[in-house]
Amino acid sequence: MKTLKSLGYLLTLPLILLAWWWIATSGAANFFVPTPAKLAETFIDTWMGEKLLTDVLPSVIRLVVGVLAAIVLGIGLGLAVGLNRTMRAVTEPVFEFFRALPPPVLVPVLMLLVGINDGMKIAVIISGCIWPVLLNTIEAVRSIDPVQNETSRSYGISGLSRIRYQVLPSATPTIMAGVRQCLSIGLILMVISEMFASSSGLGFTIVQFQRSFAVPEMWSGIVVLGLIGVALSFIFQWCERRVLRWYHGLKEVENAV
Amino acid sequence: MQSNNPTSHAGGRTLPEGEALLSVRNLKKVYRTDAGDIEAVRNLTFDLGRGELVCLVGPSGSGKTTLLKCIAGLLGSTEGEVRLDGEVITGPPKKMAVVFQEYGRSLFPWLRVAENVELPLKNAGVPKAERKVLVEQALEAVGLAHVPKSYPWQLSGGMQQRVAIARAVAYQPEVLLMDEPFAAVDAQTRADLEDLIRSVWKKLGVTVLFVTHDIDESIYLGERVIILSSSPTVVQEDIVIDLPAERDQLETRSLPRFTELRHHVYAEIQKAKQGHRPEEAITMVVK
Ligand SMILES: Nc1ncnc2c1ncn2[C@@H]1O[C@H](COP(=O)(O)OP(=O)(O)O)[C@@H](O)[C@H]1O
Ligand SMILES: [Mg+2]
Numbered sequence: 001m002k003t004l005k006s007l008g009y010l011l012t013l014p015l016i017l018l019a020w021w022w023i024a025t026s027g028a029a030n031f032f033v034p035t036p037a038k039l040a041e042t043f044i045d046t047w048m049g050e051k052l053l054t055d056v057l058p059s060v061i062r063l064v065v066g067v068l069a070a071i072v073l074g075i076g077l078g079l080a081v082g083l084n085r086t087m088r089a090v091t092e093p094v095f096e097f098f099r100a101l102p103p104p105v106l107v108p109v110l111m112l113l114v115g116i117n118d119g120m121k122i123a124v125i126i127s128g129c130i131w132p133v134l135l136n137t138i139e140a141v142r143s144i145d146p147v148q149n150e151t152s153r154s155y156g157i158s159g160l161s162r163i164r165y166q167v168l169p170s171a172t173p174t175i176m177a178g179v180r181q182c183l184s185i186g187l188i189l190m191v192i193s194e195m196f197a198s199s200s201g202l203g204f205t206i207v208q209f210q211r212s213f214a215v216p217e218m219w220s221g222i223v224v225l226g227l228i229g230v231a232l233s234f235i236f237q238w239c240e241r242r243v244l245r246w247y248h249g250l251k252e253v254e255n256a257v
Numbered sequence: 258m259q260s261n262n263p264t265s266h267a268g269g270r271t272l273p274e275g276e277a278l279l280s281v282r283n284l285k286k287v288y289r290t291d292a293g294d295i296e297a298v299r300n301l302t303f304d305l306g307r308g309e310l311v312c313l314v315g316p317s318g319s320g321k322t323t324l325l326k327c328i329a330g331l332l333g334s335t336e337g338e339v340r341l342d343g344e345v346i347t348g349p350p351k352k353m354a355v356v357f358q359e360y361g362r363s364l365f366p367w368l369r370v371a372e373n374v375e376l377p378l379k380n381a382g383v384p385k386a387e388r389k390v391l392v393e394q395a396l397e398a399v400g401l402a403h404v405p406k407s408y409p410w411q412l413s414g415g416m417q418q419r420v421a422i423a424r425a426v427a428y429q430p431e432v433l434l435m436d437e438p439f440a441a442v443d444a445q446t447r448a449d450l451e452d453l454i455r456s457v458w459k460k461l462g463v464t465v466l467f468v469t470h471d472i473d474e475s476i477y478l479g480e481r482v483i484i485l486s487s488s489p490t491v492v493q494e495d496i497v498i499d500l501p502a503e504r505d506q507l508e509t510r511s512l513p514r515f516t517e518l519r520h521h522v523y524a525e526i527q528k529a530k531q532g533h534r535p536e537e538a539i540t541m542v543v544k
Contacts, residue, residue, distance in 0.1 A: 147362040150331050153348075154355045155377035155428065165376060169367040246367045250410045 034216040039223070042216040047224055051205065056224060059202040062118060063190040063228075066125025070186070071179055074130045078137025078175075079163060088138065095135065103128030103185070104192050111197060121193040121201075128189045129182040136178030140171030173247045176240050183232050191225065202228075263499065263521055269303025269483060269492040275343070277304035278464050279328065279432060283337035286323050297323040299489035300337070305432075310458045310465045312475035314522065315485030316530075321468045322358060324490075325436050328466070329355045341432065350432075351381075354425035358436040360418045364409040371396065371405035374424045381428075395427035398457055415446035419453070426457055432464045439474070448506045451478055455504060472526070476500070476518050477509060484522060486529040493529045496521065 018036060025035040034042065047056065081087045106127050107120075114120040144167065152158070152166045194203030206221035208214075241248075269281070286298040297320040305311055315321050326332040328339050330349040339346045341353070354377075357363040364373050371392050378388045396402045399419040409417050418438055425433055435454075439447045455478060458465050469475050475482045476498055484493040498518060500509055509515055 145362050147357055147359045148365065150326075150355075151357065151363040151365075153331060154329055154353070155380065156349060156351060157377065157380045161380050165380065166365065169365065172367075246408055249408060250366050253410050 032215055034219055038216055039219055043220040043223060046217050046220050055200055055202055055205045058118075058200060059190055059194065060228060062121050062193075062201075063125060063186055066122045066190070067129055067182060067186040069122065070126045070129035070182055071133050073126065074133025074178070074182075075137050075168075075175060077130075078134045079141060079167065081134075082138040082141025082171075083163075083167070088142065095131075095138075099131045099135065103189055107193060107196050116197050121190070121198075124193040125186050125189045129186045132178035132181035132185070133175065134178075136174045137171060140174035141167060144170055173244055176244060180236060180240075183236055184229070187225065187229050187232065263496045263518055265494050265496040267494055269301065270481075270495040271302065272304040272306055276306065277340075278307040278309075278342060279305040279466070280340040281324075281328065281337075282340070284324065284327060284334050284339065285336035286320065286327055286332065287335045288323075296489050298327075300491050301485075302337075303483055303492055303495060305464055305466060307431075308462050308464055309481060310455070310467070310479055311481045311483060312479035313466060313468045313483045313485065314470065314472060314475040314526075315490070316487050316526070317470050319485045319487050320490040321470075321485065322436055324485075325355070325434050325466070325468055329353060329434055331355075352431040354428045354430035354433050356418075356421050356425050356433070356435040356438050358438070358440065360421040360438065361409070361414065364417060364420055364424075366408065366410050368408075369405065370401065370407050370409060370412070370420050373409060373420055374427050377424065377428045391427045391429070392423075395423040398426060398460070399423045399453060413446075415442040415450065418442060418450060422450075422453070422457070426461065429461075430463060432466065433458075435465070435467045437469055438467075440470070447474075452504075452506065454478060472519060472522050473510070476515060476522065477504060477506075482522060484525050484529070486534060491534060493534075494525050 022036050025033055081091050103124065107124055110120050110123050110127070114123050148166055148170060152162050157165055190201075191203035191206070194201035195207050198204040202221065202224060206218055206225075209218035209221060271277070271280075281301050281303050284298060284301040285296075288295040288297055301324060313321060313324070323332065327334050328346070330339075330346045330353070333347075341350050344350075365376070368376060374392045374395055375388050378391060383391070392405075393402070396405060399422050401416065401419050401423060404412065404416070409420055412420070422435075422438070425435075439450050442450065451474065454465070454467065457463070467475075467478055469478075479498050481495065481497055483495050485491070486493040496518070500512065500514060500518070
């Protein structure tokens with residue numbers, strides 16, 4: 001019953017939008033906006049074949065690799081910097097500078113430095129995705145409760161064990177908020193990295209369709225992007241619920257008081 | 258027979274070389290802050306013998322927490338030293354466990370009750386089977402055997418405090434330091450927890466230093482009470498609590514002797530507030 005209800009909530013708005021779209025396009029044919037039926041047909045024809053393997057899959061793999069690398073690097077670097085006052089003071093202005101750069105401008109630079117290949121595309125994704133994770137990790141580590149620190153110290157929990165048993169768990173809620181931002185940035189950069197000098201991939205394909213006026217195909221590509229975004233978001237929420245069950249419970253108790 | 262005057266020392270009582278488990282000598286702590294220096298503790302000297310249960314009572318702001326943190330090796334002293342078993346303390350010693358004033362914040366909210374109690378043991382490399390036994394025993398001892406799978410934040414303040422105590426007990430320390438552990442719990446829970454401390458102390462033979470600002474609590478719990486002066490802090494007096502070993506919330510507290518001791522401690526604290534200081538005692542210990 002409960003799942004049925006939540007499924008209802010989940011589908012209501014999409015169904016309304018779909019209906020609206022269907023009604024709006026059923027009358028006069030607009031060259032730039034396909035009907036839902038046409039789009040569904042194009043979607044299957046275009047993406048449920050060879051393209052899935054040659055364009056979608058490589059893009060998704062680059063996205064996943066880039067995002068995961070950004071998360072791992074961001075957390076690792078964030079711990080190193082956050083736990084050390086001197087490191088924080090030294091790196092802060094530099095990080096603010098790099099964070100302020102819009103990642104797409106790095107594409108030409110990385111093309112020159114890394115070359116035009118998968119490495120470049122992954123580097124673009126990492127260079128944009130790392131900031132929210134890195135800065136959130138630094139902030140989380142910096143603002144750890146001093147009583148927790150003293151507890152660890154007094155029980156001889158130090159070094160790597162302290163990171164594992166105290167610092168990381170207590171920083172997880174803030175880190176997760178960074179990871180969420182990192183996912184949406186990742187998707188954008190995946191597309192952008194493929195729009196410059198590329199011969200395959202989702203972003204490349206969509207731009208190709210656009211340039212050749214294959215309008216329904218272009219739209220279907222956008223749908224693919226949307227679906228990837230939704231899938232990522234669901235995976236994230238699933239992980240988050242598992243990792244942060246304690247945190248949501250704690251917040252509930254605190255809010256009830 | 259001078260029943261009115263308890264056995265006491267002006268200044269802290271010291272033991273002959275080698276007999277003390279914990280020695281505090283001429284301890285001074287000054288916090289250096291941007292706004293200037295704050296002298297939290299001026300000069301403290303006293304000894305704890307093995308297996309003693311000593312209460313440390315003093316007004317708030319008298320440096321009780323500061324003293325405890327120096328003893329626990331969490332803070333360095335400005336002058337003087339603390340020795341455990343003859344060794345000068347420079348960092349948190351293995352044989353010590355601390356129950357913090359902010360007990361709620363000292364429990365890890367991402368760990369369940371049993372995991373919180375287990376963590377210091379796990380970190381120390383105690384084998385799993387042994388850990389399990391220790392954790393069960395400790396939770397049993399504090400009356401929390403029924404909630405090992407709860408999270409700390411699901412429990413009441415008094416129960417959280419018990420978890421913190423269980424964690425300290427399971428660690429099997431030689432010295433147990435407690436910083437106003439019951440300041441924030443209700444009266445009934447407080448009475449229960451006081452009895453719990455005495456029973457844990459008797460069962461485990463651990464040395465306990467219990468900090469409180471509550472005079473009644475210090476007398477009810479302690480075998481000995483160290484009275485701190487108000488700031489600048491020195492030991493005002495160190496008295497022996499000659500109440501029967503079996504203590505009972507109603508009976509003990511209504512003993513005439515309890516009342517006498519209470520008056521005595523109260524008068525000492527009043528004296529301290531008026532600026533009377535046992536200077537001779539300090540100089541005696543220093544030289
Ligand atoms: N970290 C600190 N920095 C500066 N001053 C402090 C610090 N901790 C405590 N103090 C000061 O030291 C004095 C003693 O504090 P504290 O040890 O907490 O006393 P108590 O526990 O007896 O209430 C107080 O005046 C307090 O303001
Ligand atoms: Mg205090």
